[in-house]
Structure formats: C-alpha cells, structure tokens
Amino acid sequence: MSTERPFDVVVFGASGVTGRQVASYLAERAAEVGARWAVAGRDRAKVERALAEVGVSAPEVLVADLADAESLAAMASSARVVLNLVGPYTRLGRPVIEACVAGGAHYVDLTGEIPFVRRMIEAFHGPAREAGVKVVQVCGFEALPPDLAVALAAETARSRWNEPLAEADLTLTVQPPPGLPRASDVISGGTAQTIAEVTLDDDSRSVTDPAALVDDPARAEEVRRRSPLVFAPRRGPGGAVLAPMAPAAFINPAVIQRSAALGTADGDGDPPFVYREGIALGGAPATAPLRWAAAGALAGMQAAAAGITRAQPAVRRRIGGMLEKALPGSGFGPSGERMEGWRWRMALEARTAGGHAVSVSVDADGHPGYLATARMLGEAGLLLAEAGTTPQRAGCLTPATALGTASAPRFEPARVRFAVAA
Numbered sequence: 001m002s003t004e005r006p007f008d009v010v011v012f013g014a015s016g017v018t019g020r021q022v023a024s025y026l027a028e029r030a031a032e033v034g035a036r037w038a039v040a041g042r043d044r045a046k047v048e049r050a051l052a053e054v055g056v057s058a059p060e061v062l063v064a065d066l067a068d069a070e071s072l073a074a075m076a077s078s079a080r081v082v083l084n085l086v087g088p089y090t091r092l093g094r095p096v097i098e099a100c101v102a103g104g105a106h107y108v109d110l111t112g113e114i115p116f117v118r119r120m121i122e123a124f125h126g127p128a129r130e131a132g133v134k135v136v137q138v139c140g141f142e143a144l145p146p147d148l149a150v151a152l153a154a155e156t157a158r159s160r161w162n163e164p165l166a167e168a169d170l171t172l173t174v175q176p177p178p179g180l181p182r183a184s185d186v187i188s189g190g191t192a193q194t195i196a197e198v199t200l201d202d203d204s205r206s207v208t209d210p211a212a213l214v215d216d217p218a219r220a221e222e223v224r225r226r227s228p229l230v231f232a233p234r235r236g237p238g239g240a241v242l243a244p245m246a247p248a249a250f251i252n253p254a255v256i257q258r259s260a261a262l263g264t265a266d267g268d269g270d271p272p273f274v275y276r277e278g279i280a281l282g283g284a285p286a287t288a289p290l291r292w293a294a295a296g297a298l299a300g301m302q303a304a305a306a307g308i309t310r311a312q313p314a315v316r317r318r319i320g321g322m323l324e325k326a327l328p329g330s331g332f333g334p335s336g337e338r339m340e341g342w343r344w345r346m347a348l349e350a351r352t353a354g355g356h357a358v359s360v361s362v363d364a365d366g367h368p369g370y371l372a373t374a375r376m377l378g379e380a381g382l383l384l385a386e387a388g389t390t391p392q393r394a395g396c397l398t399p400a401t402a403l404g405t406a407s408a409p410r411f412e413p414a415r416v417r418f419a420v421a422a
Helices: 017-033 044-053 069-077 094-103 114-131 144-161 189-200 204-208 217-226 252-262 285-309 313-326 368-385 399-403 405-411
Strands: 007-012 037-041 061-063 079-084 106-109 134-136 165-175 241-243 274-281 343-352 357-365 395-397 416-421
Touching: 007 017, 007 368, 017 037, 017 044, 017 368, 037 044, 044 061, 061 069, 069 079, 069 094, 079 094, 079 368, 094 106, 094 114, 094 134, 106 368, 114 134, 114 204, 114 395, 134 368, 134 399, 144 165, 144 252, 144 343, 144 357, 144 368, 144 399, 144 405, 144 416, 165 252, 189 204, 189 285, 189 313, 204 285, 241 285, 252 274, 252 399, 274 285, 285 313, 357 368, 368 399, 368 405, 368 416, 395 399, 405 416
Parallel strands: 007 037, 007 079, 037 061, 079 106, 106 134, 134 395, 165 274
Antiparallel strands: 165 343, 241 274, 343 357, 357 416
C-alpha cells in the first residue's frame, strides 16, 4: 500500500448499520493486504460506541463533519480512498465528492439515487479525470455484482469471438435464513429514505431512464430504443416466475449501460445491448398462481413508483414528504443474527451479436443489502488503494470500469464469487 498518506482507506459514516459492517470487514481484511485504515464521523464518541457494539476497535477515528468543509478536506487529504456511507446522498453526498476530487482521494459510495449520480457525472467527471481521481458510485449490491458480471461476459465475447454483446439476461435467486421474515430483512432505513429523496428530486424523471448515465445523446436514444425498462413479471429459466429487481428495477440498468458506453481503458465502448434482470420466485408447480400474483404485485408497486417520478412537482413533494415521515429512518436494519445465513446467486446468460453464448455466475453469502454489500465496498476500497491493481483511468466511473474485470477474484474474501463459462 501507499506510504504517501496516513491511511489507505477511510470509512466515513462508520456508525450506521452498513458502516459498522464495513469497519468490521476492514478490521480483519486490511491486515492481510497490509492496508492502513481509519473511520471518520461527526462525533468521535458516537462512532467508537457504535463500533464497540459489533466488537470493532478502529485504529483511528477522524472527526469529519458535512457542515465543516475544512474537516472534509482534511479527511480526503489523509486517505487514498474514502468510502462514504453518509446518506441520503442527494442531500449529503456532494460535499464529500468535492473534497475528494480536490484532495486527490478516490471516492466510493452506495447510492442508488440515479438523478444524483447523473448530476455528479456532469459536475465532476472532467475535474476528477484531470485530478487522477476515481469517483465510483452505486458500488454495493447495486450495482457491483451485475455490472462486473456483464463486463466479464463482454470481455469473454471480445477475446473469444471478437464480437460485442447483443443481450444479457440476469436472474437473481435469494435463499434467506430460517425463521419468519422481518421488515428489516427487505429494506433498510437508508434505502427507504433514498426512495423518498428520489421522489423529491427535481430530476426524478431520469430515475427510470436506462440511459440516464450515458453522456452521448445519440447512444442514449439507442439504449432507450433497444433496452427500455419493463416492470411486468415474466417467465424465467426453468419455468421460474421473474419479478422486477428489488429494491428497484431502475438502478442496475443505468450503471451497466454507462459501463458499456465507457468501454475498456484502452478501447471504445461496446454498442448498446439489451439488458434484462429479475428476481426468480421459485416453487412447486402448484404454487405458480401465487408466484405470478406476487410478481405482479411487486411489478405494480414499482410501476407506481415510476409513475410518481413523472408527476407534477407539487404532487411529488407531497408524496415525498409523506414517505419521509412514514418510511423507516437511518439506523433501521437487521440485527446481527439476521445478517448471516443468507445465500444468493446471480446467473447471467449473455449472447453475442454472432449468436455465441456466455454465462457468468455470482455466488455469495450474507445478507445482500447489508453484509455482502459492506464486504464488497470494503474490498473495493482496498483494491482502489493498491497502486497498479485497477485500470489506469479516472473520472466518474462505474464499479466495473473503475475496478476492472481482473478484480473479480479479489471479492472471494468478501464471499462473493464470480465464474465465467463460454
């Protein structure tokens, strides 16, 4: 790791549900790769208490406050990578990105707020490139595994047949731990507040645009034509019923289409392709009507959410205000025993323009939205801190373009395993 700065990785917002899990992962993993890490927050005592609850003692706790630009600048200048877990990002993320770009630190977050990501690309892609800084957003369960899986499929297609992908279809299966499901298993306070923030966003219409993060207007129109978002349930492999991706079907497509547009570090982007995804609702044949009904209900809720983003501003403000009050707030999430015991798998079936097939699987352990996300984020931070490990490119990047396909084996310690078959 670098000797130029005191820390390789700093976790900003380590007192939250996911932040504590990131710190817990780094407490074990950083020593294995020789990384120096620290945590940061507004209240040193609060951060120390929160980490003590999960049995973690950070090497150092930095004081950084969103209301104090100097403290953010000091945090950024002390680290090679800042992992930002302080959301909602629409309201709270920009000052941290600005400090990282100015201070020369790579930046990573977990936002799913696509309108916010779009604005950050417009504001910081150029400055970050000039500064040699990677700004990597949507870098958890959304959208690191599917983004990297599609990139692996595209790389395989280029190397074996010199052909671009024409379509990619991803299916998620989730096996929860034994016991009755709980509300906190499904949605965190942070995710809930993100939904409210997106509803209130002045650019909320872009949230359902699969080309929202594509810079070139002509390419964006081609993406919309070839791969529009569809919220209807459909039949998947093996007769499974596919429901729209949760918590939202409009996060991963925008990131994956940006990855394709950005292309490899030494080449042009691939042509737009069809991308589809869904959650498999498996079961006995007799349960098919119930599974179709459940998938239809999930599709209806997401379609309704998409409709809200297209409503008049006054309507969106009323709905967003109600959601902020009704939905759980920051800190709402599963307890420790509900973090483990989860198994989930992503199966990507891709096809090239010439008809060749490529399959990529992602097998993982741990709650996808909390534990697995925290581990992936921690490992992404360690990768970015290692000189020469990730592609030599900068700007507002996606997980796949920032980390590169060669990083896939490095996520095995995070219990996320990628495999390619062609």
